[in-house]
Amino acid sequence: xxxxxxxxxxPGLVRSGPDGVTDxxxxxxxxxxxxxxxxxxxxxxxxxxxxxxxxxxxxxxxxDGIAFGPFTWGWVYAVLQFLVPLVVxxxxxxxxxxxDDASRALGNLPGANGR
Amino acid sequence: MTLWITSAFLGLLIVVSLIIxxxxxxxxxxxxxxxxxxxxxxxxxxxxxxxxxxxxAAALLGIVGATALTGLSGFYxxxxxxxxFLLMALLVAEPLRNLGKFTLADMLVSRFExxxxxxxxxxxxxxxxxxxxxxxxxxxxxVLKFLIGIDYDYCIIALGVLMTIYVLVGGMVAIxxxxxxxxGLLLFGALLMIILTLGHFNYNPATLLSAVTxxxxxxxxxxxxxxxxxxxLDYISFGLxxxxxxxxxxxxxxxxxxxxxxxxxRRSAAIAIWLISLFLLGxxxxxxxxxxxxxxxxxxxxxxxxxxxxxxxAATLGGPVLVGFIAAVLFATVVAVMAxxxxxxxxxxxxxxWANVLRPSSTERERLIVAKSAAVAVCIFALVTALGARSxxxxxxxVVGLTIAASANLPTMIFTIYWRRFNETGAFVGMWSGLVxxxxxxxxxxxxxxxxxxxxxxxxxxxxxxxxxxxxxxxTLLGRDRPDAEAVYRDIVVRTNLTA
Numbered sequence: 001x002x003x004x005x006x007x008x009x010x011p012g013l014v015r016s017g018p019d020g021v022t023d024x025x026x027x028x029x030x031x032x033x034x035x036x037x038x039x040x041x042x043x044x045x046x047x048x049x050x051x052x053x054x055x056x057x058x059x060x061x062x063x064d065g066i067a068f069g070p071f072t073w074g075w076v077y078a079v080l081q082f083l084v085p086l087v088v089x090x091x092x093x094x095x096x097x098x099x100d101d102a103s104r105a106l107g108n109l110p111g112a113n114g115r
Numbered sequence: 116m117t118l119w120i121t122s123a124f125l126g127l128l129i130v131v132s133l134i135i136x137x138x139x140x141x142x143x144x145x146x147x148x149x150x151x152x153x154x155x156x157x158x159x160x161x162x163x164x165x166x167x168x169x170x171x172a173a174a175l176l177g178i179v180g181a182t183a184l185t186g187l188s189g190f191y192x193x194x195x196x197x198x199x200f201l202l203m204a205l206l207v208a209e210p211l212r213n214l215g216k217f218t219l220a221d222m223l224v225s226r227f228e229x230x231x232x233x234x235x236x237x238x239x240x241x242x243x244x245x246x247x248x249x250x251x252x253x254x255x256x257x258v259l260k261f262l263i264g265i266d267y268d269y270c271i272i273a274l275g276v277l278m279t280i281y282v283l284v285g286g287m288v289a290i291x292x293x294x295x296x297x298x299g300l301l302l303f304g305a306l307l308m309i310i311l312t313l314g315h316f317n318y319n320p321a322t323l324l325s326a327v328t329x330x331x332x333x334x335x336x337x338x339x340x341x342x343x344x345x346x347x348l349d350y351i352s353f354g355l356x357x358x359x360x361x362x363x364x365x366x367x368x369x370x371x372x373x374x375x376x377x378x379x380x381r382r383s384a385a386i387a388i389w390l391i392s393l394f395l396l397g398x399x400x401x402x403x404x405x406x407x408x409x410x411x412x413x414x415x416x417x418x419x420x421x422x423x424x425x426x427x428x429a430a431t432l433g434g435p436v437l438v439g440f441i442a443a444v445l446f447a448t449v450v451a452v453m454a455x456x457x458x459x460x461x462x463x464x465x466x467x468x469w470a471n472v473l474r475p476s477s478t479e480r481e482r483l484i485v486a487k488s489a490a491v492a493v494c495i496f497a498l499v500t501a502l503g504a505r506s507x508x509x510x511x512x513x514v515v516g517l518t519i520a521a522s523a524n525l526p527t528m529i530f531t532i533y534w535r536r537f538n539e540t541g542a543f544v545g546m547w548s549g550l551v552x553x554x555x556x557x558x559x560x561x562x563x564x565x566x567x568x569x570x571x572x573x574x575x576x577x578x579x580x581x582x583x584x585x586x587x588x589x590x591t592l593l594g595r596d597r598p599d600a601e602a603v604y605r606d607i608v609v610r611t612n613l614t615a
Contacts, residue, residue: 028609028612031612032608032612035612036533039205039206040533042201042205043202043205043206046198046201046202046205047198047202047358047359049198050195050198050354050358051351051354051355051358053191053194053195053338053354054191054350054351054353054354055351056338057191057338057339057340057350058339058340058341058346058347058350058351059347061340063337063338064333064337064338069321069324069325070321070324070325070328070336071321071324071336072187072333072336072337074187074336074337074338075187075324075336077338078187078190078191078194078399079396081194081195081197081198082194082197082392082395082396085197085198085200085201085388085392086197086388086389086392088201089201089204089385089388090385092201092204092205093381093385096209096378096381100378103612103613104613106613107613
């Protein structure tokens with residue numbers, strides 16, 4: 001169970017800790033950090049993967065070689081430029097559905113004082 | 116014969132588009148419905164419309180032509196697109212839906228609502244939309260002249276008048292439905308051509324590629340190897356600009372405001388990525404098919420840039436009927452894309468400048484009138500510019516638009532959501548520097564100055580995008596936080612993350 005979801009499920013949710021930070025705050029911060037970490041990591045990964053093609057193309061001849069049949073590694077990379085983003089997209093959709101539940105639950109609680 | 120069939124398809128398309136516009140006109144009584152279709156667009160419609168906004172005539176004709184002429188190198192022009200739209204889905208779609216109301220500037224100033232900042236954000240939208248629209252207009256006019264054979268001036272006027280009617284009468288509702296309708300036709304046409312092409316090669320892409328590489332040599336399947344350091348860096352810069360440019364394009368981004376909530380925005384982005392990916396993979400087959408079935412010499416003879424490869428392939432595969440159908444769909448594509456850009460620019464004038472800077476006390480009715488007047492003004496501006504700009508370098512105009520979008524908008528968008536310390540000074544410096552640096556580098560680069568260029572790269576994103584990010588960061592570090600900065604950032608984080 002995610003951090004946020006476990007806090008949501010716990011009884012007596014909104015109570016101030018000794019430092020004045022509520023359980024809601026902690027759960028919310030954990031949720032947003034996890035979302036941001038995933039999103040930024042995925043964005044950097046696909047951008048680097050995408051830019052790998054022009055870098056390999058102009059500085060090496062790696063992509064010129066035959067991979068299989070008539071297809072060079074250049075064609076394989078071209079197809080991967082579509083497949084890899086699609087895989088990352090569905091990982092993101094899967095991850096977002098999980099965090100949606102947690103954030104919806106957090107949004108409905110009295111600790112949602114930022115609104 | 117072909118001309119008559121094309122005209123018949125065109126007439127039919129225009130009639131259907133006008134019916135859609137008339138039906139939609141019943142739902143354009145408020146600014147919300149005019150700008151963002153009342154936030155009532157379904158994710159599948161929105162995703163299809165986003166894909167339609169990106170798959171312009173230039174993308175279709177240009178990439179098929181380039182693949183036909185140069186093989187893999189030409190196909191590489193379009194392959195970063197899935198990444199681009201994934202970045203949009205990851206970084207922008209949901210926060211924009213949660214923070215924005217009508218325009219991109221809503222999000223850009225969501226942490227620091229200041230008139231001066233909103234005015235710069237609006238200026239950037241005008242710059243991006245203006246350059247992009249002129250490029251589309253001139254390109255569309257030239258393509259139509261080729262396709263239908265009528266004078267360039269008449270093509271431009273026909274495009275401008277139709278676009279104005281769609282925007283003025285039907286607003287965002289009509290433009291979305293027309294874009295969906297057009298995408299349906301475009302996908303049908305492309306699928307039909309792919310099946311007919313593969314039919315000549317046992318329905319096997321490998322057989323098609325073998326046939327082409329046997330005929331044109333192994334270089335056809337090799338990536339580009341531009342000579343010299345400047346040429347290499349320019350190629351990488353082109354890739355970076357293409358990957359990040361559309362992420363800051365206002366006419367694509369405002370589509371995320373037409374859906375009900377962040378989840379719908381995410382789903383629309385996913386649908387757009389699938390459609391664009393499948394379409395572009397199909398484009399490779401069309402490009403190879405054109406090379407194999409039409410021949411490079413014939414494609415080059417028809418147009419040195421390969422622009423007519425799609426039409427020549429259609430003629431080979433399905434005769435005048437298929438040519439007429441594809442030509443009419445291309446016309447619809449040009450008008451629909453331009454209408455989208457026009458409504459983004461009109462919304463920026465009415466919502467960002469009029470309602471938020473010049474006359475905050477204006478009524479809803481007044482704002483709607485200003486929005487519609489702005490739409491007409493934008494259309495007239497683009498029409499007049501396009502009439503006088505037929506000899507301008509299209510690549511240069513289009514690249515300026517994309518580069519400004521990536522340099523001027525992207526750093527502020529990202530830092531607004533993800534950087535706690537980001538402040539007003541950073542946003543101010545970032546938006547100005549992105550705009551100024553990208554325009555300056557293009558003006559002093561080889562596309563404008565030729566061999567006497569002061570800056571060696573034609574594609575300036577490799578420098579302008581990092582400079583804009585750096586300037587935004589330095590501006591932030593030098594600037595001072597507002598006393599309530601922490602609370603404002605917390606509010607942004609809550610609004611961005613909490614699901615309603």
